[in-house]
Amino acid sequence: MAEARPIAFVGARLVDPASGYDGPGAVITAGGAIAEVVQRPALEGLSPDIELVDCGGAMLAPGLVDIRVKTGEPGAETKETLKSAARAAVAGGVTSIVVQPDTEPVVDEPSVVDFILRRARDLGLSKVYPAGAATKGLAGAEMAEIGLMREAGCLYVTDVDRPIVNSQVMRRAMTYARGFGVPFAHRPADPSLAGRSNANESEFAGRLGLVAGPAIAERIMLERDLALAELTRAKLIVDQLSTADALESLKRAKAKGLDVHATVSINHLSFNELDIGDYRTFYKLVPPLRGEDDRQALIEALASGLIDVVVSAHAPAPAEDKRLPFDEAAPGAVGLETLLPALLSLHHERRAPLVDLIAAVTLKPAQLLGLDAGALKIGAPADLVLCDIGAPVRIDADKLISKSKNSPFDGRSLQGKVMMTLVDGRVVFDART
């Protein structure tokens, strides 16, 4: 790939979670890295061969790091390929994605990790990192080759949407992962309670006659996971918390000083169960959308820092898997292209400071997984997003870049237009032209 030309971004609103700075500034990129960061709008004495970008007050921030992205590659390329996901990512200002191991074949041994890394390397779009399975075939019985996958380049292990029921398997896998310094992500849901539920157990689901599971299934499993984190001293990433109840458990564990971190999906910050309305399957998610009280509690937990990271939970599902009766439809929503504007809603609604919201999709996930990303500092890779955070955007699912169009934001008006995305100093997305 060609060496990136130096670019000077002037007149920006710099948002840098690493320093906590949110104010006027300018950035120069050179040689794929950040060469200069100043906290004033203009730069003097620029060399004429530097391309000048006048940001006009738009936000310049580190590119987003989305640690929970599903594609269909390998195995279900009609849903999404690594390439289409990476294109969608950069269109949404996301410069690093961590792809989930529930592919066909499952990413449970190093050759599949290697396959994904090789496929992604040549794309020249967002950076792509694999997560590995915690257990072979995601079956929850035997440990996957965690050490070898780590060596091949996987960032963390997870069984994705399948909770590991057997506590002994869970304990050993967590212990083993800790020995290799591999973070362990787990979505807490007691399957015997959650069953094959598709919806949150509530008055609403009862009226619709949907197969529903109680919110408490999340807390019950989370309590076990937190106890095992205490026992094993593993680094636990609690995947996609969705209930207010579970936040209490998380708070206690963090107060104890456990190495525990939590994510929330942008969908659970944006919607509640009532959005399902007349069986709209684009709102069928795992975990299911909960009540408004839960959504409000999640927003507060994000604002307070109890929840560390926001993920898109990008899960492409083609129309034929969604245009079914609710109980039979595939769960999940695409989200790479809407993550940033949807998150900015919380800024516009004054629910949290902008720099904190940006930290939850940049610095914090990068730190969690040990990536050199998420900070506007000299020498760091020039992974950047330029976003006009006030600009109105109307989400039209048909115009999404993702191969699957299952966006719950379809038809919604948001604010925040991604103008440019840079990866290692190269312009990989440019909406200005």
Added chain:
Amino acid sequence: MARNPLGIDDVRARTFPFPARHFTSAADLDRDALAALLDLADGFVALNRQKAKKLDLLKGRTLMNLFFENSTRTQSSFELAGKRLGADVVNMSPRASSMSKGETLIDTAVTLNAMRPDLLVVRHSASGAASLLAQKVGCSVINAGDGQHEHPTQALLDALSMRRAFGQVEGLVVAICGDVLHSRVARSNVLMLQTLGARVRLVGPATLMPVGAERWGVDVFHDLRRGVADVDVVMMLRLQLERMTGALVPSTREYFRFYGLDREKLAHAKPGVRVMHPGPMNRGVEIDSDVADDLGISLIQDQVEMGVAVRMAVLASLAARLDND
């Protein structure tokens, strides 16, 4: 209640365009529309008791019965209703098990739509299936049962049975008893009975009661005797026998002991109480034969008769709307 026999012209005069293109929920109808529909159905009851039952209100129209779930009585009821109104009736029963269920529904919808039916009656095991289908086809869709969601024509026939037995539904106290959790009949009845001004109670073991049911505007009871105390109507629900194996209730005999309707428990209800059941009954599980077969108490046979009449009313009314479109 005895009514004067109606002529075909009377029925024709009562036919009015249905307020919506589809009939997927009991909530689709307001009180006035319900009253008009029940009046029309009353007319069909009278007509059905005559020798010459056949009308031509649906002449040239095609009615398709699309039943993904087995049903003898609902399907034949719709079939008879369609034929008595002069429609061409086609029955289709795709076997959901032999194909991927989802493909079946949507593919079938597209295929059927191409055959240009006018009225599509659908039963499917998934909640929301009828409403999904309604979005995909050009004809009128009638929900004949979608999963655990609704079965609006059942609620309509129940309302007609009650109105004929008591003169009016308003002010009646109705106890719906049994497996409310899995019952689409219960959900549709709650909506429709409330629209008509009845007071509804839900009675059943706590494991078979939907979460949040107490916020449906009903009174919830877990004791059958207390639940039926001073009610006008006891509506028993069918208990699926496969749900009786210890998962939700411990055993058939325990269920019958606490929730099976017999004369002793029924004695707590108002004098003149009537008993209903959507069928098919599990005798000795949710209802004692002694009660079910007592024609002085049971409305169960009336319900079947009313079923054909209300379906004729719905079909005629939907067709009148199609004529106007």
